[in-house]
Amino acid sequence: MSEVDTTRIAKTVLVIDDERNIRRTLSLVLEGEGYQVIGAETAEEGLAILANPAIPVDLAIFDVKLPKMSGLEALERVRKDDALRDLPVIVISGHATVNDAVNAIKLGASDFFEKPLARERVLVSVRNVLDVALAKRALEEASREQMAKYEMIGKSAAIQRVFHEIEKVAPTRATALITGESGTGKELISRAIHRLSSRNGGPFVKVNCAAIPRELIESELFGHERGAFTGAQSKKRGFFEQAHGGTLFLDEIGDMDLVAQAKVLRALQSGEISRVGSEHVMHVDVRVLAATNKDLGKAVETGGFREDLFFRLNVFPIRSPSLRERVDDIPLLAEAFMHGFSKENGTKGKPMDAEVIARLVSRRWPGNIRELKNVVERMAILSGERVTVADLPEDPHESPFGDADETPEPGLPSDAAEDDGDAGTAKAPPVPGEYPTLREHREQSERSYIVETLKLTGWNISRTAVILGVERTNLHKKIRAYAIKRGES
Numbered sequence: 086m087s088e089v090d091t092t093r094i095a096k097t098v099l100v101i102d103d104e105r106n107i108r109r110t111l112s113l114v115l116e117g118e119g120y121q122v123i124g125a126e127t128a129e130e131g132l133a134i135l136a137n138p139a140i141p142v143d144l145a146i147f148d149v150k151l152p153k154m155s156g157l158e159a160l161e162r163v164r165k166d167d168a169l170r171d172l173p174v175i176v177i178s179g180h181a182t183v184n185d186a187v188n189a190i191k192l193g194a195s196d197f198f199e200k201p202l203a204r205e206r207v208l209v210s211v212r213n214v215l216d217v218a219l220a221k222r223a224l225e226e227a228s229r230e231q232m233a234k235y236e237m238i239g240k241s242a243a244i245q246r247v248f249h250e251i252e253k254v255a256p257t258r259a260t261a262l263i264t265g266e267s268g269t270g271k272e273l274i275s276r277a278i279h280r281l282s283s284r285n286g287g288p289f290v291k292v293n294c295a296a297i298p299r300e301l302i303e304s305e306l307f308g309h310e311r312g313a314f315t316g317a318q319s320k321k322r323g324f325f326e327q328a329h330g331g332t333l334f335l336d337e338i339g340d341m342d343l344v345a346q347a348k349v350l351r352a353l354q355s356g357e358i359s360r361v362g363s364e365h366v367m368h369v370d371v372r373v374l375a376a377t378n379k380d381l382g383k384a385v386e387t388g389g390f391r392e393d394l395f396f397r398l399n400v401f402p403i404r405s406p407s408l409r410e411r412v413d414d415i416p417l418l419a420e421a422f423m424h425g426f427s428k429e430n431g432t433k434g435k436p437m438d439a440e441v442i443a444r445l446v447s448r449r450w451p452g453n454i455r456e457l458k459n460v461v462e463r464m465a466i467l468s469g470e471r472v473t474v475a476d477l478p479e480d481p482h483e484s485p486f487g488d489a490d491e492t493p494e495p496g497l498p499s500d501a502a503e504d505d506g507d508a509g510t511a512k513a514p515p516v517p518g519e520y521p522t523l524r525e526h527r528e529q530s531e532r533s534y535i536v537e538t539l540k541l542t543g544w545n546i547s548r549t550a551v552i553l554g555v556e557r558t559n560l561h562k563k564i565r566a567y568a569i570k571r572g573e574s
């Protein structure tokens with residue numbers, strides 16, 4: 086498994102500034118966080134370092150005003166140099182005009198800010214910019230291979246597990262039941278299983294069970310003879326027959342009615358089918374994959390789904406993880422969608438600001454990957470030369486009162502105030518002494534916000550710290566102080 090290295094140890098930052106003080110400050114701040122820092126006084130000197138293959142630089146910080154060549158001119162050269170084109174560059178300026186900032190961003194700076202330099206701002210920016218660059222590189226390396234194989238990408242443990250399961254089940258004839266929320270890639274998983282199986286020369290037939298009217302499903306699946314029922318004017322091959330030698334993908338299987346379920350079960354058990362209106366039995370060689378976003382186990386309990394069919398399908402269960410469980414993949418997916426979208430439209434992939442990626446990472450995605458993809462494509466269309474936070478569509482799931490899921494129903498008794506994370510939702514009139522003090526309340530809500538964010542990032546401390554705008558060490562302190570346990574709800 087190729088984990089992307091998100092630690093900052095031994096990352097090298099080149100600082101080009103003619104002011105010795107600035108070079109020193111940046112060295113102190115960055116070296117304190119484990120970066121290696123190289124200083125240069127002039128753009129010429131900086132470019133010479135960048136041109137030297139013996140000194141690999143991960144990120145450069147350019148001052149705008151320099152003795153001879155300006156920082157912006159140097160940036161322009163970097164962007165035109167094939168070997169340096171992707172080098173992340175942050176531009177800083179002592180007396181910035183709006184024009185400088187605009188020009189820097191236009192020329193492809195990853196970030197821009199004014200002096201005096203605020204330690205926190207510098208660190209967050211450097212971290213974000215390096216994360217994005219890293220994600221980009223990881224994407225290029227790992228995803229080329231992944232994309233070719235699965236037409237899916239992801240480096241998170243959750244998606245790697247899925248890749249592993251695809252790999253295991255593909256060469257077999259086993260039926261697989263793919264479950265997961267809407268938009269998580271269930272169809273892609275089933276297509277990958279087909280592609281990696283020995284049936285890949287045969288057809289892949291997808292049936293959307295939810296879209297076929299109940300009275301037609303049998304004839305759609307098994308075909309019918311001419312005159313089998315009113316409206317059957319000619320004979321028709323069903324999906325099972327069409328999938329002969331290949332794979333039949335029963336999508337939304339949870340919506341199939343019980344009568345059709347019985348027939349599918351019989352076909353699976355015997356490998357034989359007959360068209361509606363015919364006695365003739367045909368043998369079909371079909372591998373069946375099924376998907377649903379419903380809880381089929383529960384449907385079995387309530388009588389909505391046949392238990393025997395459930396067991397027959399569930400020979401090899403694959404759970405398609407929600408995007409919440411693979412927040413780590415968001416930068417990678419966003420870059421891939423931007424890239425893919427540009428390629429489709431014959432344009433160049435637009436760079437996305439680090440802040441845009443950070444915001445995407447911290448959003449909630451109930452529509453999962455499909456929703457992320459839509460947002461990225463929308464930004465690709467609406468943005469200018471690069472994608473900035475201004476291009477981000479409003480978050481439809483954002484609640485000004487924190488996590489909406491945690492908000493208790495109105496009218497709950499006043500002891501709801503003791504619930505974890507229900508900041509600001511207490512409805513009962515205040516009773517002195519029974520209510521938490523402001524300080525207690527603040528701590529309680531700070532604690533639950535940290536837990537929420539940790540959950541959102543899959544308990545990734547670095548990422549959580551970036552989102553919350555605090556330093557890692559500070560976050561560690563708070564986690565200890567609040568006795569937050571990994572995995573708590």
Ligand SMILES: Nc1ncnc2c1ncn2[C@@H]1O[C@H](COP(=O)(O)OP(=O)(O)OP(=O)(O)O)[C@@H](O)[C@H]1O
Nearest residue numbers: 237238239266267268269270271272273378454455
């Ligand atoms: N790992 C991935 N890498 C790249 N793209 C992905 C990945 N997973 C999903 N997608 C994209 O997300 C979108 C949704 O995927 P898909 O249709 O397979 O989801 P689904 O689980 O079948 O959704 P639904 O339940 O709504 O039918 C598609 O555009 C797909 O290309």
Ligand SMILES: [Mg+2]
Nearest residue numbers: 268271272336
């Ligand atoms: Mg689907």
